[in-house]
Amino acid sequence: xxxxxIFNARITENNLFGxxxxxxxNLEYGSERDHIILSYLDPRFRDSFMSFGTDxxxxxxxxxxxxxxxxxxxxxxxxxxxx
Numbered sequence: 001x002x003x004x005x006i007f008n009a010r011i012t013e014n015n016l017f018g019x020x021x022x023x024x025x026n027l028e029y030g031s032e033r034d035h036i037i038l039s040y041l042d043p044r045f046r047d048s049f050m051s052f053g054t055d056x057x058x059x060x061x062x063x064x065x066x067x068x069x070x071x072x073x074x075x076x077x078x079x080x081x082x083x
Contacts (some may be wrong), residue, residue, distance in 0.1 A: 006021045019082075023040055033059070033061045049079060050077060055075070
């Protein structure tokens with residue numbers, strides 16, 4: 001590919017410390033790019049029916065003329081339509 005070799009590793013825990021919360025770490029390293037994503041989800045936020053999640057990420061891409069680094073994050077709130 002144009003990106004040459006890429007190494008990807010992902011670790012997910014769907015029941016973090018027995019609490020039902022989810023933690024996900026995704027690492028992608030290559031000769032042209034690096035990408036890290038850390039995600040957290042609580043499906044029963046504060047023992048309610050609402051869910052809360054957050055994502056943090058960092059991406060770095062190397063081009064011939066310049067390098068680009070991006071850092072960001074986001075969050076989600078959810079509520080089921082049927083219970």
